[in-house]
Amino acid sequence: MERKKILVTGGAGFIGGNFVQYMVDKYPQYDTYNLDLLTYAGDLTKHKHIETRENYHFVKADIAERETIVALFEKEKFDYVVHFAAESHVDRSITDPGVFVQTNVVGTQVLLDASRTVDVTKFVHVSTDEVYGELDFDPTTFFTEDTPLQPNSPYSASKASSDLLVRAYNETYGLPVNITRCSNNYGPYHFPEKLIPLTISRVLNEQKVPVYGDGKNIRDWLHVIDHCAAIDLVLHEGISGEVYNVGGHNEQTNLEVVKTIIKTLGKSEELIEFVKDRLGHDKRYAIDPTKLEKLGWKPTYTFDTGIAQTIQWYLDNREWWEQIISGEYQNYFQNQYSF
Ligand code: NAD
Ligand code: TDX
Secondary structure: OOOEEEEOOOOOOOOHHHHHHHHHHOOEEEEEEEEEEOOOOOOOOOHOOOOOOOOOOEEEEEOOOOHHHHHHHHHHHOEEEEEEOOOOOOHHHHHHHHHHHHHHHHHHOOOOOOOHHHHOOEEEEEEEEHOOOOOOOOOOOOOOOOOOOOOOOOOHHHHHHHHHHHHHHHHHOOOEEEEEEEEEOOOOOOOOOHHHHHHHHHHHOOEEEEOOOOOOOOOEEEEEEHHHHHHHHHHOOOOOOOEEOOOOEEEEHHHHHHHHHHOOOOHHHHEEEEEEEEOOOOOOEOOOOOOHHOOOOOOOOOHHHHOOOOOOOHHHHHHHHHHOOOOOHHHHHHHOOOO
């Protein structure tokens, strides 16, 4: 079988990390390169069990550092790029938007330029449903690939900007690209600033769980492994230039999510603390995944089976998240929530 080189950016983070492990296991004939700056959100301990594999490689670099990135592409001549690296947390983008533009917009443009120089076979840009803005609470409405881009947060605006650059490099230079726009992910190695791992870790420590506003905002949840399988399919089968939405029809209010976790862990709902709402808080996200389903994808987890697996993973891997929440995270949490 032909050997291929695949560059995964952001492979020390949550989704990129799961994707690196998925690729290293599934494709021994590929050399998988994990390129990551190791920001607060990146950690390599999750890859201990694969770091000695011959088909796994790690490069520490900033995607926005042009010279380093171009030199790396010239040396390795990657066949595929799957681009996850980003600043990913909406709340952080509200307090400090600048780094979101630098990493998500400038970093993506540098990667696109480098990809052109070596004529990559495919560049997959991992984006988000948040670029479409928000839906109201009418359950018959969904985001399709044709929904106009109306991002509301600095995070989603930076992702929408990078989506447009990816589109332009396809139209202008003929770079073979796909854009995937996935709903909210959850699962192993989710950084505990995000709702689900934050709730699990705090409930396990009998600490208050902050719920923004009235808790009625809706997110459409997908297990990270189902997202990885979707990206694998789009990488190999996606038609160049196309956008694919990824989602499994699992809409939940935030309050439902928090209550499910509390119930599964046998704790009291008195741990719920309603706090000041997020600025510009999007009401509802919901994906229509028909186009991806026609390509041959379907999710393996329901929300019930996925959340049970995830809670069990956090119980079995306390060391991983306890080490994170005992560090710099403490300052972040206090500044964000003041309790
Ligand atoms: P994450 O924050 O867990 O991981 C991001 C990774 O990128 C980290 O390892 C970090 O070190 C790395 N990184 C940050 N800046 C970098 C830079 N300048 N150079 C190199 N590496 C850098 O994020 P995630 O939740 O895994 O999201 C991954 C991608 O998927 C993002 O592009 C995000 O927009 C997209 N996405 C996320 C979700 C979700 O629910 N988490 C849903 C849809 C799409
Ligand atoms: O403490 C909290 N309390 C709360 O009520 C936090 C952190 C969140 N929330 C609410 C806000 C959202 O309605 O829970 C919902 C989920 O919040 P996040 O976990 O921050 O995710 P979200 O803002 O929906 O964005 C996520 O999904 C799309 C990812 O972080 C993005 O990277 C991805 O693009």
